[in-house]
Amino acid sequence: MKLCRFKNKCHAIRIGLATDDSQVIDLSAAGIGYLTPLLEAEDPLAIVRQLASANLPRVALAEVQLLAPVGRQEVWAAGVTYLRSKSARMEESDFSASAYDKVYAAERPEIFFKSMPQKVVGPGEAVGIRRDAKWNVPEPELALVLNSRGKIVGHTIGNDMSSRDIEGENLLYLPQAKTYHRSCALGPWIVLGTPEAQAREWQIKIAIERDGKNVFAGETSVGQIKRRFDELAEFLFRSQVFPHGAILLTGTGIVPPDGFTLHERDVVRIEVSGIGVLQNTVAVV
Ligand code: DO4
Ligand code: MG
Numbered sequence: 001m002k003l004c005r006f007k008n009k010c011h012a013i014r015i016g017l018a019t020d021d022s023q024v025i026d027l028s029a030a031g032i033g034y035l036t037p038l039l040e041a042e043d044p045l046a047i048v049r050q051l052a053s054a055n056l057p058r059v060a061l062a063e064v065q066l067l068a069p070v071g072r073q074e075v076w077a078a079g080v081t082y083l084r085s086k087s088a089r090m091e092e093s094d095f096s097a098s099a100y101d102k103v104y105a106a107e108r109p110e111i112f113f114k115s116m117p118q119k120v121v122g123p124g125e126a127v128g129i130r131r132d133a134k135w136n137v138p139e140p141e142l143a144l145v146l147n148s149r150g151k152i153v154g155h156t157i158g159n160d161m162s163s164r165d166i167e168g169e170n171l172l173y174l175p176q177a178k179t180y181h182r183s184c185a186l187g188p189w190i191v192l193g194t195p196e197a198q199a200r201e202w203q204i205k206i207a208i209e210r211d212g213k214n215v216f217a218g219e220t221s222v223g224q225i226k227r228r229f230d231e232l233a234e235f236l237f238r239s240q241v242f243p244h245g246a247i248l249l250t251g252t253g254i255v256p257p258d259g260f261t262l263h264e265r266d267v268v269r270i271e272v273s274g275i276g277v278l279q280n281t282v283a284v285v
Pocket of ligand 2: 077078079139141160249251252
């Protein structure tokens with residue numbers, strides 16, 4: 001079940017269900033105005049299944065604009081959860097290399113604040129690269145959708161856009177490397193109710209196009225994430241309250257070679273096999 005937010009022809013923001021035959025069932029026609037009440041329900045999947053079988057209006061997916069599937073949820077991110085991420089970051093930085101080594105093995109994971117929900121960009125919108133950074137990359141990540149009780153109710157695709165030169169210069173610059181205008185993309189929808197064991201079978205792929213030519217492609221498996229999802233969620237919710245739940249990116253396992261940086265107008269296409277495709281173009285911000 002693919003839960004989405006979309007803008008219809010009249011520019012009204014609606015909650016919907018994307019179907020396998022490229023339609024969107026308009027759940028807002030049944031009074032569902034926000035994602036939160038669905039995600040907070042004891043059994044969101046059961047409610048959504050029931051709504052899907054009701055006779056609600058449908059629109060062609062091609063006729064709507066999908067929006068980032070986030071309402072009032074803050075976006076947080078885990079880091080250094082894949083071996084590839086640990087080694088890439090140790091190479092990019094000299095004096096903070098040991099921090100990455102230590103956090104990969106430590107009991108407490110790296111978790112950082114990524115974005116306010118209203119700043120997240122959706123499918124087809126521009127993701128940003130900082131004008132004061134020289135080395136910018138996308139980070140294709142599986143995102144956990146958590147309700148206010150810290151329960152994982154769904155998954156979506158995240159892009160944790162990052163400035164590697166700023167991050168590598170000094171660990172204390174991490175918030176500037178990670179959180180800036182258009183630095184977080186989510187979408188295209190939330191897939192509800194997948195157990196962790198099944199999500200760990202999913203593949204994550206990225207392809208970056210420049211002037212119609214592929215300039216980077218990479219692939220990893222969700223199963224390579226070192227930590228369990230409930231472990232990451234439990235740390236995020238320690239001494240924290242999220243009345244509307246939260247989104248937690250689970251880290252990147254794909255890092256382009258060191259000579260690669262994004263350019264303005266590059267097209268970043270991220271695919272997670274159990275979810276779909278999140279595509280964005282790059283803009284200098
Ligand atoms: O500590 C740096 C950020 C790590 C990160 O974002 C990742 O591994 O995905
Ligand atoms: Mg990341």
